[in-house]
Amino acid sequence: MTLPTSSIQAVIFDWAGTIVDFGSFxxxxxxxxxxxxxxxxxxxxxxxxxxxxxxxxxxxxxxxxxxxxxxxxxxxxxxxxxxxxxxxxxxxxxxxxxxxxxDHAEPILNVIEVVNGLKAQGIKIGSCSGYPRQVMDVLIPVAADYGYKPDCIVATDDLPQGGRPAPFMALKNVIELSVTNVAACVKVDDSAPGIYEGHNAGMWTVALLLSGNEAGLTLAEYQAADEAALNVAREKARAKLMECRPHYLIDTISNLPEVMADIERRMLAGERP
Structure with a gap:
Protein backbone atom coordinates (compact mmCIF):
# COMPACT_ATOMS: atom_id res chain seq x y z
CA MET A 1 0.00 0.00 0.00
CA THR A 2 1.30 3.44 -0.99
CA LEU A 3 1.27 5.92 1.87
CA PRO A 4 -0.05 9.34 0.78
CA THR A 5 2.56 12.07 0.41
CA SER A 6 0.10 14.63 -0.99
CA SER A 7 -2.84 16.55 0.45
CA ILE A 8 -4.67 15.83 -2.80
CA GLN A 9 -6.77 12.68 -2.42
CA ALA A 10 -7.90 11.98 -5.99
CA VAL A 11 -7.67 13.12 -9.58
CA ILE A 12 -10.69 12.37 -11.76
CA PHE A 13 -9.92 12.24 -15.46
CA ASP A 14 -12.13 12.36 -18.50
CA TRP A 15 -11.28 9.80 -21.20
CA ALA A 16 -11.42 10.89 -24.89
CA GLY A 17 -9.25 13.93 -25.55
CA THR A 18 -7.87 13.84 -22.01
CA ILE A 19 -6.35 10.40 -21.42
CA VAL A 20 -6.84 8.63 -24.77
CA ASP A 21 -7.72 9.62 -28.35
CA PHE A 22 -5.69 12.79 -29.01
CA GLY A 23 -8.07 15.36 -30.52
CA SER A 24 -11.15 13.40 -29.42
CA PHE A 25 -11.80 12.02 -32.90
CA ASP A 103 -8.69 2.08 -32.50
CA HIS A 104 -8.62 5.23 -30.35
CA ALA A 105 -7.52 3.69 -27.03
CA GLU A 106 -3.84 4.61 -27.08
CA PRO A 107 -2.93 6.92 -24.19
CA ILE A 108 -2.03 10.51 -25.00
CA LEU A 109 1.59 11.67 -24.62
CA ASN A 110 3.09 10.99 -21.15
CA VAL A 111 -0.23 9.90 -19.67
CA ILE A 112 1.09 6.67 -18.17
CA GLU A 113 4.12 8.39 -16.61
CA VAL A 114 2.02 11.20 -15.14
CA VAL A 115 -0.67 8.86 -13.79
CA ASN A 116 1.92 6.51 -12.27
CA GLY A 117 3.58 9.53 -10.66
CA LEU A 118 0.27 10.48 -9.03
CA LYS A 119 -0.25 6.93 -7.81
CA ALA A 120 3.25 6.95 -6.32
CA GLN A 121 2.15 9.89 -4.15
CA GLY A 122 -0.84 7.90 -2.90
CA ILE A 123 -3.30 9.89 -5.04
CA LYS A 124 -6.27 7.86 -6.23
CA ILE A 125 -7.15 7.86 -9.93
CA GLY A 126 -10.80 8.25 -10.81
CA SER A 127 -12.39 8.59 -14.22
CA CYS A 128 -15.68 9.33 -15.91
CA SER A 129 -16.84 9.59 -19.49
CA GLY A 130 -19.59 10.76 -21.79
CA TYR A 131 -19.45 7.26 -23.26
CA PRO A 132 -22.12 4.79 -22.10
CA ARG A 133 -21.09 1.64 -20.25
CA GLN A 134 -21.27 -0.66 -23.27
CA VAL A 135 -18.68 1.47 -25.07
CA MET A 136 -16.52 1.75 -21.95
CA ASP A 137 -16.56 -2.03 -21.61
CA VAL A 138 -14.77 -2.20 -24.97
CA LEU A 139 -12.39 0.68 -24.26
CA ILE A 140 -11.32 -0.24 -20.70
CA PRO A 141 -9.43 -3.50 -21.42
CA VAL A 142 -7.65 -2.04 -24.46
CA ALA A 143 -6.52 1.01 -22.48
CA ALA A 144 -5.38 -1.37 -19.71
CA ASP A 145 -3.23 -3.22 -22.23
CA TYR A 146 -1.52 0.12 -22.90
CA GLY A 147 -0.97 0.52 -19.15
CA TYR A 148 -3.82 2.85 -18.12
CA LYS A 149 -5.72 1.39 -15.18
CA PRO A 150 -7.70 3.94 -13.13
CA ASP A 151 -8.99 2.98 -9.70
CA CYS A 152 -12.59 3.87 -10.60
CA ILE A 153 -14.50 4.21 -13.87
CA VAL A 154 -17.97 5.75 -14.17
CA ALA A 155 -19.87 5.80 -17.47
CA THR A 156 -22.50 8.37 -18.32
CA ASP A 157 -25.40 5.90 -18.05
CA ASP A 158 -24.25 4.26 -14.79
CA LEU A 159 -26.34 6.70 -12.77
CA PRO A 160 -30.06 7.44 -13.15
CA GLN A 161 -29.51 11.15 -12.44
CA GLY A 162 -27.68 11.62 -15.74
CA GLY A 163 -24.29 12.91 -16.78
CA ARG A 164 -22.49 16.21 -17.17
CA PRO A 165 -22.57 19.08 -16.39
CA ALA A 166 -24.19 17.72 -13.20
CA PRO A 167 -21.70 16.45 -10.59
CA PHE A 168 -23.02 12.90 -10.18
CA MET A 169 -20.32 10.98 -12.06
CA ALA A 170 -17.56 12.87 -10.28
CA LEU A 171 -19.26 12.32 -6.91
CA LYS A 172 -19.71 8.62 -7.67
CA ASN A 173 -15.92 8.50 -7.99
CA VAL A 174 -15.61 10.24 -4.62
CA ILE A 175 -17.79 7.58 -2.99
CA GLU A 176 -16.14 4.61 -4.70
CA LEU A 177 -12.64 5.90 -3.91
CA SER A 178 -13.51 6.63 -0.25
CA VAL A 179 -12.47 10.26 -0.63
CA THR A 180 -13.24 12.26 2.51
CA ASN A 181 -13.09 15.79 1.08
CA VAL A 182 -14.23 16.83 -2.40
CA ALA A 183 -12.07 19.98 -2.07
CA ALA A 184 -9.07 17.64 -2.10
CA CYS A 185 -10.00 16.37 -5.58
CA VAL A 186 -8.99 17.57 -9.04
CA LYS A 187 -11.16 17.17 -12.16
CA VAL A 188 -9.25 17.13 -15.46
CA ASP A 189 -11.17 17.45 -18.74
CA ASP A 190 -10.99 18.80 -22.28
CA SER A 191 -14.63 19.92 -22.51
CA ALA A 192 -16.74 22.63 -20.90
CA PRO A 193 -19.40 20.22 -19.55
CA GLY A 194 -16.63 18.24 -17.84
CA ILE A 195 -15.20 21.36 -16.21
CA TYR A 196 -18.66 22.43 -15.04
CA GLU A 197 -19.03 18.93 -13.62
CA GLY A 198 -15.91 19.49 -11.54
CA HIS A 199 -17.10 22.90 -10.34
CA ASN A 200 -20.51 21.49 -9.43
CA ALA A 201 -18.82 18.74 -7.43
CA GLY A 202 -16.71 21.29 -5.51
CA MET A 203 -13.36 20.24 -6.99
CA TRP A 204 -10.31 21.93 -8.46
CA THR A 205 -10.62 21.97 -12.26
CA VAL A 206 -7.98 21.68 -14.97
CA ALA A 207 -8.90 22.20 -18.64
CA LEU A 208 -6.79 20.90 -21.51
CA LEU A 209 -6.20 23.15 -24.51
CA LEU A 210 -4.36 21.12 -27.14
CA SER A 211 -5.06 17.41 -26.71
CA GLY A 212 -8.81 17.57 -26.78
CA ASN A 213 -12.00 18.47 -28.52
CA GLU A 214 -11.73 22.25 -28.65
CA ALA A 215 -8.42 22.44 -30.53
CA GLY A 216 -9.39 19.44 -32.68
CA LEU A 217 -5.81 18.65 -33.71
CA THR A 218 -4.68 15.19 -34.70
CA LEU A 219 -1.56 13.94 -32.95
CA ALA A 220 0.36 14.30 -36.22
CA GLU A 221 -0.81 17.91 -36.62
CA TYR A 222 0.17 18.68 -33.03
CA GLN A 223 3.64 17.17 -33.42
CA ALA A 224 4.25 18.93 -36.75
CA ALA A 225 2.93 22.36 -35.70
CA ASP A 226 5.23 25.29 -35.03
CA GLU A 227 4.64 27.57 -32.07
CA ALA A 228 2.57 30.03 -34.10
CA ALA A 229 0.19 27.26 -35.20
CA LEU A 230 -0.04 25.92 -31.66
CA ASN A 231 -0.88 29.40 -30.38
CA VAL A 232 -3.76 29.65 -32.84
CA ALA A 233 -5.10 26.30 -31.61
CA ARG A 234 -4.58 27.31 -27.98
CA GLU A 235 -6.51 30.54 -28.38
CA LYS A 236 -9.35 28.78 -30.19
CA ALA A 237 -9.67 26.32 -27.30
CA ARG A 238 -9.09 28.98 -24.65
CA ALA A 239 -11.95 31.13 -25.97
CA LYS A 240 -14.37 28.24 -25.45
CA LEU A 241 -12.99 26.86 -22.21
CA MET A 242 -12.62 30.18 -20.41
CA GLU A 243 -16.43 30.40 -20.35
CA CYS A 244 -16.47 27.63 -17.73
CA ARG A 245 -13.73 29.31 -15.66
CA PRO A 246 -11.37 26.41 -14.96
CA HIS A 247 -8.85 26.93 -12.17
CA TYR A 248 -6.06 26.00 -14.60
CA LEU A 249 -5.60 25.81 -18.38
CA ILE A 250 -2.76 23.62 -19.68
CA ASP A 251 -1.82 22.12 -23.05
CA THR A 252 -1.90 18.39 -22.24
CA ILE A 253 -1.61 15.95 -19.35
CA SER A 254 2.17 16.35 -19.66
CA ASN A 255 1.81 19.72 -17.90
CA LEU A 256 -0.27 18.37 -15.02
CA PRO A 257 2.52 17.74 -12.47
CA GLU A 258 3.29 21.49 -12.21
CA VAL A 259 -0.41 22.20 -11.67
CA MET A 260 -0.68 19.51 -9.01
CA ALA A 261 2.25 21.08 -7.16
CA ASP A 262 0.54 24.48 -7.25
CA ILE A 263 -2.78 23.06 -6.03
CA GLU A 264 -0.88 21.35 -3.22
CA ARG A 265 0.71 24.68 -2.29
CA ARG A 266 -2.65 26.47 -2.30
CA MET A 267 -4.32 23.77 -0.22
CA LEU A 268 -1.56 23.92 2.38
CA ALA A 269 -2.13 27.70 2.51
CA GLY A 270 -5.79 27.06 3.34
CA GLU A 271 -7.31 27.72 -0.09
CA ARG A 272 -10.28 25.77 -1.42
CA PRO A 273 -11.55 25.38 -5.00
Missing part, protein backbone atom coordinates in the same frame (compact mmCIF):
# COMPACT_ATOMS: atom_id res chain seq x y z
CA UNK A 26 -13.51 8.74 -31.99
CA UNK A 27 -16.85 10.27 -30.92
CA UNK A 28 -16.89 13.16 -33.40
CA UNK A 29 -16.22 11.08 -36.50
CA UNK A 30 -18.77 8.48 -35.41
CA UNK A 31 -21.45 11.16 -34.87
CA UNK A 32 -20.95 12.29 -38.45
CA UNK A 33 -21.24 8.69 -39.66
CA UNK A 34 -24.31 7.96 -37.52
CA UNK A 35 -26.22 10.98 -38.88
CA UNK A 36 -25.33 9.87 -42.39
CA UNK A 37 -26.24 6.23 -41.81
CA UNK A 38 -29.45 6.88 -39.91
CA UNK A 39 -30.92 9.73 -41.98
CA UNK A 40 -28.60 10.40 -44.92
CA UNK A 41 -27.97 13.76 -43.22
CA UNK A 42 -24.64 15.53 -43.61
CA UNK A 43 -23.13 16.80 -40.38
CA UNK A 44 -19.81 18.64 -40.24
CA UNK A 45 -17.04 17.57 -37.88
CA UNK A 46 -17.20 21.03 -36.29
CA UNK A 47 -20.94 20.66 -35.61
CA UNK A 48 -20.35 17.21 -34.14
CA UNK A 49 -17.73 18.65 -31.79
CA UNK A 50 -19.96 21.41 -30.43
CA UNK A 51 -21.60 19.78 -27.36
CA UNK A 52 -18.74 17.37 -26.58
CA UNK A 53 -18.62 16.19 -22.99
CA UNK A 54 -22.34 15.47 -22.68
CA UNK A 55 -23.69 11.94 -22.64
CA UNK A 56 -24.07 10.72 -26.21
CA UNK A 57 -27.90 10.79 -26.38
CA UNK A 58 -27.87 14.31 -24.94
CA UNK A 59 -25.07 15.20 -27.36
CA UNK A 60 -27.19 14.16 -30.35
CA UNK A 61 -30.11 16.19 -28.99
CA UNK A 62 -27.86 19.24 -28.54
CA UNK A 63 -26.52 18.91 -32.09
CA UNK A 64 -30.08 18.75 -33.42
CA UNK A 65 -30.91 22.01 -31.63
CA UNK A 66 -28.03 23.93 -33.24
CA UNK A 67 -29.57 26.59 -35.53
CA UNK A 68 -27.48 25.49 -38.52
CA UNK A 69 -28.43 21.83 -38.07
CA UNK A 70 -32.08 22.53 -37.27
CA UNK A 71 -32.41 24.67 -40.41
CA UNK A 72 -31.00 21.92 -42.66
CA UNK A 73 -33.01 19.22 -40.85
CA UNK A 74 -36.23 21.19 -41.44
CA UNK A 75 -35.30 21.70 -45.08
CA UNK A 76 -34.68 17.97 -45.51
CA UNK A 77 -37.53 16.53 -43.39
CA UNK A 78 -40.02 19.36 -42.94
CA UNK A 79 -39.72 19.35 -39.14
CA UNK A 80 -37.23 19.71 -36.32
CA UNK A 81 -35.52 16.66 -34.88
CA UNK A 82 -37.78 14.53 -32.66
CA UNK A 83 -37.04 12.21 -29.75
CA UNK A 84 -37.61 9.27 -32.10
CA UNK A 85 -35.01 10.72 -34.48
CA UNK A 86 -32.51 11.03 -31.63
CA UNK A 87 -33.20 7.43 -30.61
CA UNK A 88 -32.59 6.26 -34.18
CA UNK A 89 -29.30 8.14 -34.51
CA UNK A 90 -28.19 6.88 -31.10
CA UNK A 91 -29.03 3.32 -32.19
CA UNK A 92 -26.83 3.81 -35.27
CA UNK A 93 -24.10 5.45 -33.19
CA UNK A 94 -23.67 2.67 -30.64
CA UNK A 95 -22.50 -0.24 -32.84
CA UNK A 96 -20.28 2.11 -34.86
CA UNK A 97 -18.67 3.46 -31.69
CA UNK A 98 -18.16 0.02 -30.17
CA UNK A 99 -16.57 -1.22 -33.39
CA UNK A 100 -14.09 1.64 -33.60
CA UNK A 101 -13.38 2.71 -30.03
CA UNK A 102 -10.46 0.30 -29.63
Missing amino acids: APTSIFVEAFKQGFDFTLSLEEARGPMGLGKWDHIQAVGRMPSVDKRWNAQFGRSMTTADIDAIYAAFMPLQKAKIA
Whole structure:
Protein backbone atom coordinates (compact mmCIF):
# COMPACT_ATOMS: atom_id res chain seq x y z
CA MET A 1 0.00 0.00 0.00
CA THR A 2 1.30 3.44 -0.99
CA LEU A 3 1.27 5.92 1.87
CA PRO A 4 -0.05 9.34 0.78
CA THR A 5 2.56 12.07 0.41
CA SER A 6 0.10 14.63 -0.99
CA SER A 7 -2.84 16.55 0.45
CA ILE A 8 -4.67 15.83 -2.80
CA GLN A 9 -6.77 12.68 -2.42
CA ALA A 10 -7.90 11.98 -5.99
CA VAL A 11 -7.67 13.12 -9.58
CA ILE A 12 -10.69 12.37 -11.76
CA PHE A 13 -9.92 12.24 -15.46
CA ASP A 14 -12.13 12.36 -18.50
CA TRP A 15 -11.28 9.80 -21.20
CA ALA A 16 -11.42 10.89 -24.89
CA GLY A 17 -9.25 13.93 -25.55
CA THR A 18 -7.87 13.84 -22.01
CA ILE A 19 -6.35 10.40 -21.42
CA VAL A 20 -6.84 8.63 -24.77
CA ASP A 21 -7.72 9.62 -28.35
CA PHE A 22 -5.69 12.79 -29.01
CA GLY A 23 -8.07 15.36 -30.52
CA SER A 24 -11.15 13.40 -29.42
CA PHE A 25 -11.80 12.02 -32.90
CA ALA A 26 -13.51 8.74 -31.99
CA PRO A 27 -16.85 10.27 -30.92
CA THR A 28 -16.89 13.16 -33.40
CA SER A 29 -16.22 11.08 -36.50
CA ILE A 30 -18.77 8.48 -35.41
CA PHE A 31 -21.45 11.16 -34.87
CA VAL A 32 -20.95 12.29 -38.45
CA GLU A 33 -21.24 8.69 -39.66
CA ALA A 34 -24.31 7.96 -37.52
CA PHE A 35 -26.22 10.98 -38.88
CA LYS A 36 -25.33 9.87 -42.39
CA GLN A 37 -26.24 6.23 -41.81
CA GLY A 38 -29.45 6.88 -39.91
CA PHE A 39 -30.92 9.73 -41.98
CA ASP A 40 -28.60 10.40 -44.92
CA PHE A 41 -27.97 13.76 -43.22
CA THR A 42 -24.64 15.53 -43.61
CA LEU A 43 -23.13 16.80 -40.38
CA SER A 44 -19.81 18.64 -40.24
CA LEU A 45 -17.04 17.57 -37.88
CA GLU A 46 -17.20 21.03 -36.29
CA GLU A 47 -20.94 20.66 -35.61
CA ALA A 48 -20.35 17.21 -34.14
CA ARG A 49 -17.73 18.65 -31.79
CA GLY A 50 -19.96 21.41 -30.43
CA PRO A 51 -21.60 19.78 -27.36
CA MET A 52 -18.74 17.37 -26.58
CA GLY A 53 -18.62 16.19 -22.99
CA LEU A 54 -22.34 15.47 -22.68
CA GLY A 55 -23.69 11.94 -22.64
CA LYS A 56 -24.07 10.72 -26.21
CA TRP A 57 -27.90 10.79 -26.38
CA ASP A 58 -27.87 14.31 -24.94
CA HIS A 59 -25.07 15.20 -27.36
CA ILE A 60 -27.19 14.16 -30.35
CA GLN A 61 -30.11 16.19 -28.99
CA ALA A 62 -27.86 19.24 -28.54
CA VAL A 63 -26.52 18.91 -32.09
CA GLY A 64 -30.08 18.75 -33.42
CA ARG A 65 -30.91 22.01 -31.63
CA MET A 66 -28.03 23.93 -33.24
CA PRO A 67 -29.57 26.59 -35.53
CA SER A 68 -27.48 25.49 -38.52
CA VAL A 69 -28.43 21.83 -38.07
CA ASP A 70 -32.08 22.53 -37.27
CA LYS A 71 -32.41 24.67 -40.41
CA ARG A 72 -31.00 21.92 -42.66
CA TRP A 73 -33.01 19.22 -40.85
CA ASN A 74 -36.23 21.19 -41.44
CA ALA A 75 -35.30 21.70 -45.08
CA GLN A 76 -34.68 17.97 -45.51
CA PHE A 77 -37.53 16.53 -43.39
CA GLY A 78 -40.02 19.36 -42.94
CA ARG A 79 -39.72 19.35 -39.14
CA SER A 80 -37.23 19.71 -36.32
CA MET A 81 -35.52 16.66 -34.88
CA THR A 82 -37.78 14.53 -32.66
CA THR A 83 -37.04 12.21 -29.75
CA ALA A 84 -37.61 9.27 -32.10
CA ASP A 85 -35.01 10.72 -34.48
CA ILE A 86 -32.51 11.03 -31.63
CA ASP A 87 -33.20 7.43 -30.61
CA ALA A 88 -32.59 6.26 -34.18
CA ILE A 89 -29.30 8.14 -34.51
CA TYR A 90 -28.19 6.88 -31.10
CA ALA A 91 -29.03 3.32 -32.19
CA ALA A 92 -26.83 3.81 -35.27
CA PHE A 93 -24.10 5.45 -33.19
CA MET A 94 -23.67 2.67 -30.64
CA PRO A 95 -22.50 -0.24 -32.84
CA LEU A 96 -20.28 2.11 -34.86
CA GLN A 97 -18.67 3.46 -31.69
CA LYS A 98 -18.16 0.02 -30.17
CA ALA A 99 -16.57 -1.22 -33.39
CA LYS A 100 -14.09 1.64 -33.60
CA ILE A 101 -13.38 2.71 -30.03
CA ALA A 102 -10.46 0.30 -29.63
CA ASP A 103 -8.69 2.08 -32.50
CA HIS A 104 -8.62 5.23 -30.35
CA ALA A 105 -7.52 3.69 -27.03
CA GLU A 106 -3.84 4.61 -27.08
CA PRO A 107 -2.93 6.92 -24.19
CA ILE A 108 -2.03 10.51 -25.00
CA LEU A 109 1.59 11.67 -24.62
CA ASN A 110 3.09 10.99 -21.15
CA VAL A 111 -0.23 9.90 -19.67
CA ILE A 112 1.09 6.67 -18.17
CA GLU A 113 4.12 8.39 -16.61
CA VAL A 114 2.02 11.20 -15.14
CA VAL A 115 -0.67 8.86 -13.79
CA ASN A 116 1.92 6.51 -12.27
CA GLY A 117 3.58 9.53 -10.66
CA LEU A 118 0.27 10.48 -9.03
CA LYS A 119 -0.25 6.93 -7.81
CA ALA A 120 3.25 6.95 -6.32
CA GLN A 121 2.15 9.89 -4.15
CA GLY A 122 -0.84 7.90 -2.90
CA ILE A 123 -3.30 9.89 -5.04
CA LYS A 124 -6.27 7.86 -6.23
CA ILE A 125 -7.15 7.86 -9.93
CA GLY A 126 -10.80 8.25 -10.81
CA SER A 127 -12.39 8.59 -14.22
CA CYS A 128 -15.68 9.33 -15.91
CA SER A 129 -16.84 9.59 -19.49
CA GLY A 130 -19.59 10.76 -21.79
CA TYR A 131 -19.45 7.26 -23.26
CA PRO A 132 -22.12 4.79 -22.10
CA ARG A 133 -21.09 1.64 -20.25
CA GLN A 134 -21.27 -0.66 -23.27
CA VAL A 135 -18.68 1.47 -25.07
CA MET A 136 -16.52 1.75 -21.95
CA ASP A 137 -16.56 -2.03 -21.61
CA VAL A 138 -14.77 -2.20 -24.97
CA LEU A 139 -12.39 0.68 -24.26
CA ILE A 140 -11.32 -0.24 -20.70
CA PRO A 141 -9.43 -3.50 -21.42
CA VAL A 142 -7.65 -2.04 -24.46
CA ALA A 143 -6.52 1.01 -22.48
CA ALA A 144 -5.38 -1.37 -19.71
CA ASP A 145 -3.23 -3.22 -22.23
CA TYR A 146 -1.52 0.12 -22.90
CA GLY A 147 -0.97 0.52 -19.15
CA TYR A 148 -3.82 2.85 -18.12
CA LYS A 149 -5.72 1.39 -15.18
CA PRO A 150 -7.70 3.94 -13.13
CA ASP A 151 -8.99 2.98 -9.70
CA CYS A 152 -12.59 3.87 -10.60
CA ILE A 153 -14.50 4.21 -13.87
CA VAL A 154 -17.97 5.75 -14.17
CA ALA A 155 -19.87 5.80 -17.47
CA THR A 156 -22.50 8.37 -18.32
CA ASP A 157 -25.40 5.90 -18.05
CA ASP A 158 -24.25 4.26 -14.79
CA LEU A 159 -26.34 6.70 -12.77
CA PRO A 160 -30.06 7.44 -13.15
CA GLN A 161 -29.51 11.15 -12.44
CA GLY A 162 -27.68 11.62 -15.74
CA GLY A 163 -24.29 12.91 -16.78
CA ARG A 164 -22.49 16.21 -17.17
CA PRO A 165 -22.57 19.08 -16.39
CA ALA A 166 -24.19 17.72 -13.20
CA PRO A 167 -21.70 16.45 -10.59
CA PHE A 168 -23.02 12.90 -10.18
CA MET A 169 -20.32 10.98 -12.06
CA ALA A 170 -17.56 12.87 -10.28
CA LEU A 171 -19.26 12.32 -6.91
CA LYS A 172 -19.71 8.62 -7.67
CA ASN A 173 -15.92 8.50 -7.99
CA VAL A 174 -15.61 10.24 -4.62
CA ILE A 175 -17.79 7.58 -2.99
CA GLU A 176 -16.14 4.61 -4.70
CA LEU A 177 -12.64 5.90 -3.91
CA SER A 178 -13.51 6.63 -0.25
CA VAL A 179 -12.47 10.26 -0.63
CA THR A 180 -13.24 12.26 2.51
CA ASN A 181 -13.09 15.79 1.08
CA VAL A 182 -14.23 16.83 -2.40
CA ALA A 183 -12.07 19.98 -2.07
CA ALA A 184 -9.07 17.64 -2.10
CA CYS A 185 -10.00 16.37 -5.58
CA VAL A 186 -8.99 17.57 -9.04
CA LYS A 187 -11.16 17.17 -12.16
CA VAL A 188 -9.25 17.13 -15.46
CA ASP A 189 -11.17 17.45 -18.74
CA ASP A 190 -10.99 18.80 -22.28
CA SER A 191 -14.63 19.92 -22.51
CA ALA A 192 -16.74 22.63 -20.90
CA PRO A 193 -19.40 20.22 -19.55
CA GLY A 194 -16.63 18.24 -17.84
CA ILE A 195 -15.20 21.36 -16.21
CA TYR A 196 -18.66 22.43 -15.04
CA GLU A 197 -19.03 18.93 -13.62
CA GLY A 198 -15.91 19.49 -11.54
CA HIS A 199 -17.10 22.90 -10.34
CA ASN A 200 -20.51 21.49 -9.43
CA ALA A 201 -18.82 18.74 -7.43
CA GLY A 202 -16.71 21.29 -5.51
CA MET A 203 -13.36 20.24 -6.99
CA TRP A 204 -10.31 21.93 -8.46
CA THR A 205 -10.62 21.97 -12.26
CA VAL A 206 -7.98 21.68 -14.97
CA ALA A 207 -8.90 22.20 -18.64
CA LEU A 208 -6.79 20.90 -21.51
CA LEU A 209 -6.20 23.15 -24.51
CA LEU A 210 -4.36 21.12 -27.14
CA SER A 211 -5.06 17.41 -26.71
CA GLY A 212 -8.81 17.57 -26.78
CA ASN A 213 -12.00 18.47 -28.52
CA GLU A 214 -11.73 22.25 -28.65
CA ALA A 215 -8.42 22.44 -30.53
CA GLY A 216 -9.39 19.44 -32.68
CA LEU A 217 -5.81 18.65 -33.71
CA THR A 218 -4.68 15.19 -34.70
CA LEU A 219 -1.56 13.94 -32.95
CA ALA A 220 0.36 14.30 -36.22
CA GLU A 221 -0.81 17.91 -36.62
CA TYR A 222 0.17 18.68 -33.03
CA GLN A 223 3.64 17.17 -33.42
CA ALA A 224 4.25 18.93 -36.75
CA ALA A 225 2.93 22.36 -35.70
CA ASP A 226 5.23 25.29 -35.03
CA GLU A 227 4.64 27.57 -32.07
CA ALA A 228 2.57 30.03 -34.10
CA ALA A 229 0.19 27.26 -35.20
CA LEU A 230 -0.04 25.92 -31.66
CA ASN A 231 -0.88 29.40 -30.38
CA VAL A 232 -3.76 29.65 -32.84
CA ALA A 233 -5.10 26.30 -31.61
CA ARG A 234 -4.58 27.31 -27.98
CA GLU A 235 -6.51 30.54 -28.38
CA LYS A 236 -9.35 28.78 -30.19
CA ALA A 237 -9.67 26.32 -27.30
CA ARG A 238 -9.09 28.98 -24.65
CA ALA A 239 -11.95 31.13 -25.97
CA LYS A 240 -14.37 28.24 -25.45
CA LEU A 241 -12.99 26.86 -22.21
CA MET A 242 -12.62 30.18 -20.41
CA GLU A 243 -16.43 30.40 -20.35
CA CYS A 244 -16.47 27.63 -17.73
CA ARG A 245 -13.73 29.31 -15.66
CA PRO A 246 -11.37 26.41 -14.96
CA HIS A 247 -8.85 26.93 -12.17
CA TYR A 248 -6.06 26.00 -14.60
CA LEU A 249 -5.60 25.81 -18.38
CA ILE A 250 -2.76 23.62 -19.68
CA ASP A 251 -1.82 22.12 -23.05
CA THR A 252 -1.90 18.39 -22.24
CA ILE A 253 -1.61 15.95 -19.35
CA SER A 254 2.17 16.35 -19.66
CA ASN A 255 1.81 19.72 -17.90
CA LEU A 256 -0.27 18.37 -15.02
CA PRO A 257 2.52 17.74 -12.47
CA GLU A 258 3.29 21.49 -12.21
CA VAL A 259 -0.41 22.20 -11.67
CA MET A 260 -0.68 19.51 -9.01
CA ALA A 261 2.25 21.08 -7.16
CA ASP A 262 0.54 24.48 -7.25
CA ILE A 263 -2.78 23.06 -6.03
CA GLU A 264 -0.88 21.35 -3.22
CA ARG A 265 0.71 24.68 -2.29
CA ARG A 266 -2.65 26.47 -2.30
CA MET A 267 -4.32 23.77 -0.22
CA LEU A 268 -1.56 23.92 2.38
CA ALA A 269 -2.13 27.70 2.51
CA GLY A 270 -5.79 27.06 3.34
CA GLU A 271 -7.31 27.72 -0.09
CA ARG A 272 -10.28 25.77 -1.42
CA PRO A 273 -11.55 25.38 -5.00
